[in-house]
Amino acid sequence: ETGVTQSPTHLIKTRGQQVTLRCSSQSGHNTVSWYQQALGQGPQFIFQYYREEENGRGNFPPRFSGLQFPNYSSELNVNALELDDSALYLCASSLAPIGGNEQFFGPGTRLTVL
Amino acid sequence: AQTVTQSQPEMSVQEAETVTLSCTYDTSESNYYLFWYKQPPSRQMILVIRQEAYKQQNATENRFSVNFQKAAKSFSLKISDSQLGDTAMYFCAFMNLDGQFYFGTGTSLTVIP
Numbered sequence: 541e542t543g544v545t546q547s548p549t550h551l552i553k554t555r556g557q558q559v560t561l562r563c564s565s566q567s568g569h570n571t572v573s574w575y576q577q578a579l580g581q582g583p584q585f586i587f588q589y590y591r592e593e594e595n596g597r598g599n600f601p602p603r604f605s606g607l608q609f610p611n612y613s614s615e616l617n618v619n620a621l622e623l624d625d626s627a628l629y630l631c632a633s634s635l636a637p638i639g640g641n642e643q644f645f646g647p648g649t650r651l652t653v654l
Numbered sequence: 655a656q657t658v659t660q661s662q663p664e665m666s667v668q669e670a671e672t673v674t675l676s677c678t679y680d681t682s683e684s685n686y687y688l689f690w691y692k693q694p695p696s697r698q699m700i701l702v703i704r705q706e707a708y709k710q711q712n713a714t715e716n717r718f719s720v721n722f723q724k725a726a727k728s729f730s731l732k733i734s735d736s737q738l739g740d741t742a743m744y745f746c747a748f749m750n751l752d753g754q755f756y757f758g759t760g761t762s763l764t765v766i767p
Contacts, residue, residue: 542698571753582757583699584660596754598693607685628697637753640687640706 542566544633544646552652558619561649565612565633571595572614573643574606577628589614590637618651626653656659656681656748660758667736675719675731675761677746687749688722688729693760694742702744705729736765 543566553559565572569649571590575583587599589608603619618625628650632643657680669674679688690702693710704724712720717734733740746758 542700573753573755575755576756580759582660582747582759583755585754585756588752588754596752598754630699632699632755634753638751639752640704640749642701642704643753643755645691647696647698 542644542646544631544644546629546631546646546649548649549647550650550652552654554654555621555623557621558617559651561616561618561631561651562631563614563616563631563633563646565614565631566644567612569633569635569644571634571637572608572642573632573634574614574616575630576600576625577630577648578595579595579627581621582648583630586616588637595637608630621653623653656683656686656706656750656756658746658748658756658758660761662761663759664764665761666738666764666766667733669738671736672732672734673763674741675733675744675746675763677729677731678757679729679748681727681748681750683750684754685751687750689722689755690718690720690729690731690748691745691747691757692742693744699745703731725748729759733763738765738767742764 573588577583587597608614612618628648634641
């Protein structure tokens with residue numbers, strides 16, 4: 541166990557809907573990163589938050605957005621869901637957005653878009 | 655942009671034997687970090703081993719070791735004395751100095767009893 545939790549475990553939505561995924565980081569970790577892992581692929585970096593501000597973003601459209609809260613929790617929001625958004629969404633927390641710091645991953649949320 | 659390539663989608667090894675997983679990467683940065691993560695069927699990613707690019711000495715963690723060739727941009731993982739619990743997806747990852755990860759597509763390793 542890494543001490544990082546995510547909810548819900550599974551989620552089914554329909555195309556066009558909006559979804560919010562939640563992550564609880566390890567205590568003291570003020571950096572959280574979100575990844576999308578399509579079936580059979582490696583995780584793709586969505587964005588990173590540090591002290592409640594976005595601190596880097598991968599090649600994802602603006603309908604992917606996030607929030608980070610002072611209590612070490614965070615959210616990933618996806619608007620106007622598309623079929624290709626079906627994936628495992630992972631969050632990972634770390635002490636700081638500095639290279640070399642280990643990222644601790646949660647178990648993921650499996651999102652299915654119908 | 656950073657890219658990470660794992661050319662072995664699937665591998666298998668007999669229990670107690672040694673196996674090597676390959677990884678190459680492409681970057682224009684001179685300082686960075688490389689990782690191997692393990693993702694068992696339960697899905698939670700677990701750190702296996704980490705290598706700082708500025709260190710020439712290869713990292714070792716018990717039965718796990720790496721062969722880091724910076725000039726060739728190669729970072730392979732060797733698992734010695736393979737155990738059934740080593741069965742998992744293994745991801746090679748590049749981390750830049752901002753702490754952002756770029757993963758390969760993974761190698762599915764099966765340890766055969």
